Amino acid sequence: MCSPRRGRALDFAAVFETTIDWERQLVARVEAGDDAALATIYDQYGALVHGIALRLVGSDTAADICQEVFVSLWNQPDRWDPSRGSLRTFLAMIARRRAIDHLRSSGRRTANEQRAHRAAPAIVPNVDEAALALVAGDGIRAALAGLPDPQRRAIELAYFNGLTFRQVAEATGSTEGTAKSRIRLGLRRLGEQLSITESVAWQ
Amino acid sequence: MNRDIDGLDDLDSRASEWGVAPVLAALAESDATSPPASIRSRLLERVAASPRAHAEPMPPGELYASRVAALQSLLAELDDDDWGCVASPYEWTVHGLIAHLLVIEQYSAALLGLGAMPLGDAGDHLALGADAIAAELEGSPQATVEHWSAVAQSIVDHVGSDRFDPDAPMSMHGWPFSVSSGLVARAFELWTHTDDICRATGRDTRSAGPRELRTMSSFSVSSLPFLLPSVDPDLPMAPTRVVLTGSGGGTFDIGGRGERAALVVTDVVDYCRVVARRIDPGELERTVEGDTRLVAGLLEASRAFAV
Numbered sequence: 001m002c003s004p005r006r007g008r009a010l011d012f013a014a015v016f017e018t019t020i021d022w023e024r025q026l027v028a029r030v031e032a033g034d035d036a037a038l039a040t041i042y043d044q045y046g047a048l049v050h051g052i053a054l055r056l057v058g059s060d061t062a063a064d065i066c067q068e069v070f071v072s073l074w075n076q077p078d079r080w081d082p083s084r085g086s087l088r089t090f091l092a093m094i095a096r097r098r099a100i101d102h103l104r105s106s107g108r109r110t111a112n113e114q115r116a117h118r119a120a121p122a123i124v125p126n127v128d129e130a131a132l133a134l135v136a137g138d139g140i141r142a143a144l145a146g147l148p149d150p151q152r153r154a155i156e157l158a159y160f161n162g163l164t165f166r167q168v169a170e171a172t173g174s175t176e177g178t179a180k181s182r183i184r185l186g187l188r189r190l191g192e193q194l195s196i197t198e199s200v201a202w203q
Numbered sequence: 204m205n206r207d208i209d210g211l212d213d214l215d216s217r218a219s220e221w222g223v224a225p226v227l228a229a230l231a232e233s234d235a236t237s238p239p240a241s242i243r244s245r246l247l248e249r250v251a252a253s254p255r256a257h258a259e260p261m262p263p264g265e266l267y268a269s270r271v272a273a274l275q276s277l278l279a280e281l282d283d284d285d286w287g288c289v290a291s292p293y294e295w296t297v298h299g300l301i302a303h304l305l306v307i308e309q310y311s312a313a314l315l316g317l318g319a320m321p322l323g324d325a326g327d328h329l330a331l332g333a334d335a336i337a338a339e340l341e342g343s344p345q346a347t348v349e350h351w352s353a354v355a356q357s358i359v360d361h362v363g364s365d366r367f368d369p370d371a372p373m374s375m376h377g378w379p380f381s382v383s384s385g386l387v388a389r390a391f392e393l394w395t396h397t398d399d400i401c402r403a404t405g406r407d408t409r410s411a412g413p414r415e416l417r418t419m420s421s422f423s424v425s426s427l428p429f430l431l432p433s434v435d436p437d438l439p440m441a442p443t444r445v446v447l448t449g450s451g452g453g454t455f456d457i458g459g460r461g462e463r464a465a466l467v468v469t470d471v472v473d474y475c476r477v478v479a480r481r482i483d484p485g486e487l488e489r490t491v492e493g494d495t496r497l498v499a500g501l502l503e504a505s506r507a508f509a510v
Contacts, residue, residue, distance in 0.1 A: 029448060046238050062238075071249055074250050165214075191223055
């Protein structure tokens, strides 16, 4: 991978392909029983997975979920299908599902309670991956801020506060169908903006 | 506001359907938070306690019989024209290659006490039984196949008999094998020549089963520390992890305990083709960390049995 420098363009498509290849080889190593490859994946995505769980559940449970996500990757590495998305996305989705499963089994918790548990952002070990993540994160947050207010608000409630579509509708004084439509359109617009922007000037 | 966790209809249940899962992962970057340091060690302890269940290695006799059957199946498909195709990397035709296998099977059978040793220099795998090969080429390919099948079957029958001793010594071409390891080496050659014939006759090569690959690759990798001095006496063996990816692969730690000096990752089938001298070590797609000279030496050593 290339190292980002001031004034250089970062080719997202190329970095994405390189990342997928890197992930594919690591998971192949996991399938072969190489625990060092699992450790590398954990070092790369552990903070992401843990952070996702921590937003939704308490710190002890988040740590357990984080561990379980990677144990599940070890036990069933073939569940990741590279043609359907990156390992990063796959692990992120599992983490959210596990956290929500925990909520289902343990009772109702408020999103604000969970947000109080948030800690400082982590430093992700792989420099180029971290750069990509930070650029992607900055980009998507900027794109989010640029959405029409109703779409942005609905996404914030659904994603960051973890509300259901019905709860988003109640909070915004709309119908459930309208809330759902705003979230879907807003997220698709965010995705389009990321994929359309193939290169980003490095600041 | 309380989260409605009953009758859930929310973003996570719709993310994949809407194709926005990557967007959610990107949003999650802002939440990345290092887990407690203890989680990493606990994770690796749990993984160590539940090592990967790989394909079960085949007993060597079963592996040999399986490769004999695979080659017989291929030979039964061949057309008249196929027998005259040159079986690269040799100068033999497909017919000649089967005649060579007949001689080597006779040699193996003789080592097991099942017949007479073929004439020629037993130390030279390719030159052994040259006259017998020439004689076979005077007859029909089908006759040679019958002769080879009969000798191979005698070995298969022996493996299933009370007289079979898998641990008995069996020196092949000067290599100090046991009978078991000798059978694996024979299976390796049969697999390789099955591939050779497929290529010579324009057929797709046929993958060996996971258990077969596991048995052959395990045999090869475990022998690497002992073979290394044969290619570089000055290169000391050191702890090395060999990761063979793909069905039938696995993770092997060789060279003793201690700090790992090298890691090499490659595809299990490609590795077996290096062992069989069908891929040059320099052309093998692999990932190497650590001592590259050691890895190069081990890959070169992996080919020591093949001729």
